[in-house]
Every structure is written in C-alpha cells, then in structure tokens.
Amino acid sequence: MAHNTRTIARQVAQYSDYRDLLAPLTRTPQDISWELLAESLAEFQRTLMDDPKTQPLDSFLLAIEAGDWQKAKNALTDQQLQGLHLFRTKAGCIKCHNGPLLSDQRFHNTGLHYFGRKFEDLGRYEITGKNQDMGAFRTPSLRHLMATKPWMHNGLFTQLEGIIRMYEHGGARPRRPATLPAEQYYPTTTQLLTPFNLTPAERQALLAFIKAL
Incomplete structure (x- = not known):
C-alpha cells in the first residue's frame, strides 16, 4: 500500500x-x-486456492473443455447457468470481470469517488496525480466473493442486490457540482458501463451465479 x-x-x-x-x-x-x-x-x-474440481465455475469450464457435457450440466444449476449467460451478455459484467481471477486488472472509474463529499476517495489519482486516473480503481477479483463482504473499494455496500441495481443504471454517475470552478477537472464514469434491464427472475439468476464464485 x-x-x-x-x-x-x-x-x-x-x-x-x-x-x-x-x-x-x-x-x-x-x-x-x-x-x-x-x-x-x-x-x-x-489457503485461498480453490480445488478446480469442487469450485462450480471451474468444474463447469473444465468439463466443457473435456467435452464432458453431463459433468458440465451437473456443475451449475439451471439458474446459475442462466446467470452465467447474463454475466457474459446482457449485464456485461465480463467486460471487466474476466480471466482466471475474474478481473481485467485494469483501473476504471465506476463513479464511486464521492468527489468533494464525505467518503471522497480519488483512487489511482492519489498515486499518479493524473486527471484521467481520478476516481479510478483496479477491477476487483470476484473469486471468494461471498467471503469479502462488504464490497467495493470503500466497503460501503453490504447487499449484492444494490450493486446489481447500480450497474443496471449504468453505474454511479454523480453530477458535477455547480460551484466547482470551470478549470477544475471532474472525474467521469467509464463508458464501459451502460444501462441494462433485468427481469426479477434474471436478477435472481445473476445473483445465484455470482454467489457461487
């Protein structure tokens, strides 16, 4: 640190x-x-290393790679499988949460910098001093997700449902304060985050999948 x-x-x-x-x-x-x-x-x-044979997602992927379709079918429930599909498609989670660690290891601004307010945290900017890094944080791994509560870089989120709802709206998009001088840079949320709509059943499916990680 x-x-x-x-x-x-x-x-x-x-x-x-x-x-x-x-x-x-x-x-x-x-x-x-x-x-x-x-x-x-x-x-x-x-001690945090998973046995691929017992971790649902890894078991599923290894079975697919081996062409063992029955084992793949048994690795994830139908609801979790639907959640995986949404993770990869409509919800767009995979844009940043990809690879073995389910993280692209890059820095993105999700709008949770709280610029000029309580809980302000300007992220990577505090290290680099570059405006484009203001409010940017490294994409966290989703491995062991249920053991890392509370979530987000500041630990202010205790419900996964709330996080999904935030991303359904395209992430947090705070407005530039009217009192901020024109020459002052204001961080903007990454364009990788775009709004999407989930039905209640789809939301529960996505939750079921990410809770299995």
Missing part, C-alpha cells in the same frame, strides 16, 4: 496482537522482518 518494507515490519512489531501471533516464529520483536511477514502472507494466501 505504497509503504516500504522496513516501515511495514516496524509497524507490525508495535502491536501486541501481532507480536503474540508471531511469537512462535520469533525470539524478540526485533526478529519481525519483512521476509517473515511476506512468508506469512504467502502461507495465508495459499
């Missing part, structure tokens, strides 16, 4: 909770190093 490794190790060593957790691996707080923290983080991240 833009810190240097020495600072991170020093900050972790300041907290008794972390020192207690790391005590079996260290003799003194001074032994808490970035190398130890990196190994600990890697060990934790290994």
Whole structure:
C-alpha cells in the first residue's frame, strides 16, 4: 500500500496482537522482518486456492473443455447457468470481470469517488496525480466473493442486490457540482458501463451465479 518494507515490519512489531501471533516464529520483536511477514502472507494466501474440481465455475469450464457435457450440466444449476449467460451478455459484467481471477486488472472509474463529499476517495489519482486516473480503481477479483463482504473499494455496500441495481443504471454517475470552478477537472464514469434491464427472475439468476464464485 505504497509503504516500504522496513516501515511495514516496524509497524507490525508495535502491536501486541501481532507480536503474540508471531511469537512462535520469533525470539524478540526485533526478529519481525519483512521476509517473515511476506512468508506469512504467502502461507495465508495459499489457503485461498480453490480445488478446480469442487469450485462450480471451474468444474463447469473444465468439463466443457473435456467435452464432458453431463459433468458440465451437473456443475451449475439451471439458474446459475442462466446467470452465467447474463454475466457474459446482457449485464456485461465480463467486460471487466474476466480471466482466471475474474478481473481485467485494469483501473476504471465506476463513479464511486464521492468527489468533494464525505467518503471522497480519488483512487489511482492519489498515486499518479493524473486527471484521467481520478476516481479510478483496479477491477476487483470476484473469486471468494461471498467471503469479502462488504464490497467495493470503500466497503460501503453490504447487499449484492444494490450493486446489481447500480450497474443496471449504468453505474454511479454523480453530477458535477455547480460551484466547482470551470478549470477544475471532474472525474467521469467509464463508458464501459451502460444501462441494462433485468427481469426479477434474471436478477435472481445473476445473483445465484455470482454467489457461487
């Protein structure tokens, strides 16, 4: 998060909770190093790896690749399969949520920058200082989605239904404040987000699919 490794190790060593957790691996707080923290983080991240044979979407895709249509049919329910179709087509989720991690690893402005308001977060702009990066955030992975609540970069969303509704309207599109000086740049929502309409049944199907990720 833009810190240097020495600072991170020093900050972790300041907290008794972390020192207690790391005590079996260290003799003194001074032994808490970035190398130890990196190994600990890697060990934790290994627990997040899915077995493709048990993860619904991966099981479905592997079965399709193998031409095992019965196994593919059993991997996803009919409702989840409809949700996958909507994910790829009408809802357009796949424009950004694609690839093995269901993320294009690019930065986009979804309109949730709260410019000039409470919760303001200008995203990548805070690092680059470039106007075009104002309000842009990296597309998050949808893997383990139900274990990462609350959602969005600021954690302000607790209901997936609300997120889908927002995207049905083409994402958040805040208006430029009338009091903002003309020379002041104002971030605009990406044109990748376009409005779409789902029936109640389609909305539930899309939810069923993304909850299985």
